[in-house]
Each structure stands twice: as structure tokens, then as C-alpha cells.
Amino acid sequence: MDSDIHGQSLTYREIIRQQKGWHLALKALESRKENLQAIMEPFRDRTWVFSGCGTSFYLAQAAGALFEMLTGIRCRAIPASEILIFPELIFNKSDEYLLVPLSRSGTTTETVRAAQKARAEFHVPTFAISCNPQSPMSVESDLRLEFPFEPERSVVMTGSFTTMLLSVLHLGELLASRQTASSQMGQIGEVSQQVMEEYQGLMREIAADSSLEKFVFLGQGPFYGIANEAALKMQEMSLSTALSYHSLEYRHGPMSTADEHTLITILLCRGGNRYGGQLARDLKQLGAKILVFAGGDKGSAGIEADFLVRVPGDFGDLFNPMLYMPLLQLLAFHRAIEKNINPDQPKNLTAVVKLEI
The missing domain is CATH 3.40.50.10490 (Glucose-6-phosphate isomerase like protein; domain 1)
Incomplete structure (x- = not known):
């Protein structure tokens, strides 16, 4: 392209x-x-x-x-x-x-x-x-x-x-x-813009890794919907294999497919930092590459990950989904560009789905 x-x-x-x-x-x-x-x-x-x-x-x-x-x-x-x-x-x-x-x-x-x-x-x-x-x-x-x-x-x-x-x-x-x-709502746009500017290069770097073949997105509570949407964006834009789960459910079967060709993105929440940190360590031992999104220094303390996105810590679980999502969209976009796919024209899709029912 x-x-x-x-x-x-x-x-x-x-x-x-x-x-x-x-x-x-x-x-x-x-x-x-x-x-x-x-x-x-x-x-x-x-x-x-x-x-x-x-x-x-x-x-x-x-x-x-x-x-x-x-x-x-x-x-x-x-x-x-x-x-x-x-x-x-x-x-x-x-x-x-x-x-x-x-x-x-x-x-x-x-x-x-x-x-x-x-x-x-x-x-x-x-x-x-x-x-x-x-x-x-x-x-x-x-x-x-x-x-x-x-x-x-x-x-x-x-x-x-x-x-x-x-x-x-x-x-x-x-x-x-x-x-x-x-x-906080009044500040979210400016902070999100800063987060995008700080981490867009990292999203491009990760997307350029040609060894990655599978993308997994994990989240709990409101972050589960964000994980699902991140996987869908990766599928739509880059035609990549992308899956999503509740974070801890990934242990119960799906992690059998994790290997050195897998990027696992964990969207941390305040109540799940301890569980998410342990999950990141365990999945890293399987050879997967780990990308963690976390809120503030405290939320990411002790996290073992290949890549870390740290957003300002005072927004919490209510607003961190707004800070995470644009970067996840950029990750999918840059993966599409890396694969020489036009994200503006996704295969088999239209902007509006209309059925004869």
C-alpha cells in the first residue's frame, strides 16, 4: 500500500x-x-x-x-x-x-x-x-x-x-x-489524546512483528466488552485470527493454543490486578508475547510483560475503557498496513447490515 x-x-x-x-x-x-x-x-x-x-x-x-x-x-x-x-x-x-x-x-x-x-x-x-x-x-x-x-x-x-x-x-x-x-469526563478527551501520542509508536512496533499469527484479548467486567471489540477490530481490519475471553477463563482450555506466535493483550482493572499479573507471568512462560494495559504505576507494579501501556491512574475502571480503546483500534489498523491490507475496505463487510426479514 x-x-x-x-x-x-x-x-x-x-x-x-x-x-x-x-x-x-x-x-x-x-x-x-x-x-x-x-x-x-x-x-x-x-x-x-x-x-x-x-x-x-x-x-x-x-x-x-x-x-x-x-x-x-x-x-x-x-x-x-x-x-x-x-x-x-x-x-x-x-x-x-x-x-x-x-x-x-x-x-x-x-x-x-x-x-x-x-x-x-x-x-x-x-x-x-x-x-x-x-x-x-x-x-x-x-x-x-x-x-x-x-x-x-x-x-x-x-x-x-x-x-x-x-x-x-x-x-x-x-x-x-x-x-x-x-x-473526569471533561478531561478524558485531552488525556486520551496524550495517551495515543505516547503509545502509537508501540502499537506500530507490535503490529510489525511478522512472527505473530494469533491475537488474544482478555478483560473482565466492562473490559470484557472492550476485549471483544478489540478482537473484532483486529479481524475486520487486518483479517487476522483474533479471539477474546474473560481474562481468567483463558486458563480453562483456550491457553492450550498459546505459543510464541501469539500476542495476548490483558486489559487490567483495579479489582483484578493481582490476578492479571499472575496470568501474565504464566502465559509468558508458555512463550506468548504479552501486552498489558494498566492504570497508573500502582496498577502495573510487578507486571511481567513484553509490552506495557500505562494510562494515568486517577481515571479508574469507569474511564480506562475510553483510554484503552483508541490504542486497540490503532493496533488493528497498523497490523492491516503491515499485511498490506486496506482497512478502509474490509473483506465481505458493509457499513450497515440490512436483512430481508
């Missing part, structure tokens, strides 16, 4: 611009915070079901976990197809629900149909979150979240994932009335 691919690539430009999008989205959401608090309050006692497809499902996993951590409201993350095919396993008569469909375009067939089914057959209200507030999904929903977003032209989702995740964090902060979280 052209040596100037970074300047030409839509995907690259959309990865590195996303922090500007966060600022614009937060500014708009903050201006409507009283209204947002008012419309969410009646649903405080319901189970919030976050749902989507592909990247948006992994967004649902991370967003649901973070929203529950912030608010204490019970959350679930469900693929939209499950609502279409096994709705009775999602919506039972003993509970009340709010469905939160997530979609970059707001036109993904399963997500739109799932929201329609939830409302029509189970009388579940919907709160749509999309980068396109005029989409069918948003317009048809009982509630919708609106924020400015420069449309992505690349097939793969990058800034749309993080911007929608940040919007959910903002909603959680409003319901929880956490001023500390609000202060």
Missing part, C-alpha cells in the same frame, strides 16, 4: 479525530442534562437492556457494565438477534424493562426489528442511542439521545463506538449525581 496511507486512510483519520467528537458530544449532552435526568428518572427501577449487533453489541456489554457500576441499576447486554428469536428469555413477566438499542446508523435491521418487537409484543419502552438521531430506530423510539457526530465514512466503527460509550457514561453520571465522574 501507499506509504502515505495514514494520511489517505479514512479509518486512520477517524481513529485519531475521535477525541474532538467526544468534546462536541459532551458539550451538547451537558446542555440538556436537566431534561435527560427528568426523562430517565421514571425508569430507575427497571432493568435496562442494552442491545446491538457486532460492534454495537460489544458496546452494549461495556456500556451496560459501566452504567450499572455508576448507578446501581440492573443492566443486561443482549444481541439484538436474541430479542428477535428468543424474546421470552429477555423479557419475562416478573420484571419491567427499558430497552436501549445501540446503532451507529440506526438502520441495522436486527436492531430496528428488535426494538419494534419489544414495544409491540412486550410493551417495553425504548431509549435509542445512535450517531444518527434522524434514523428509523431513533425516530420510532419512545426516547432518543441526540448529540453531534461527524459521520464515519469507513466501514469499521471506531469513534462511533467510543462516542456512544461516552454518552452512556454521561447518562450514568447524571443519574448517579457523581461530580467526580463529571470532572
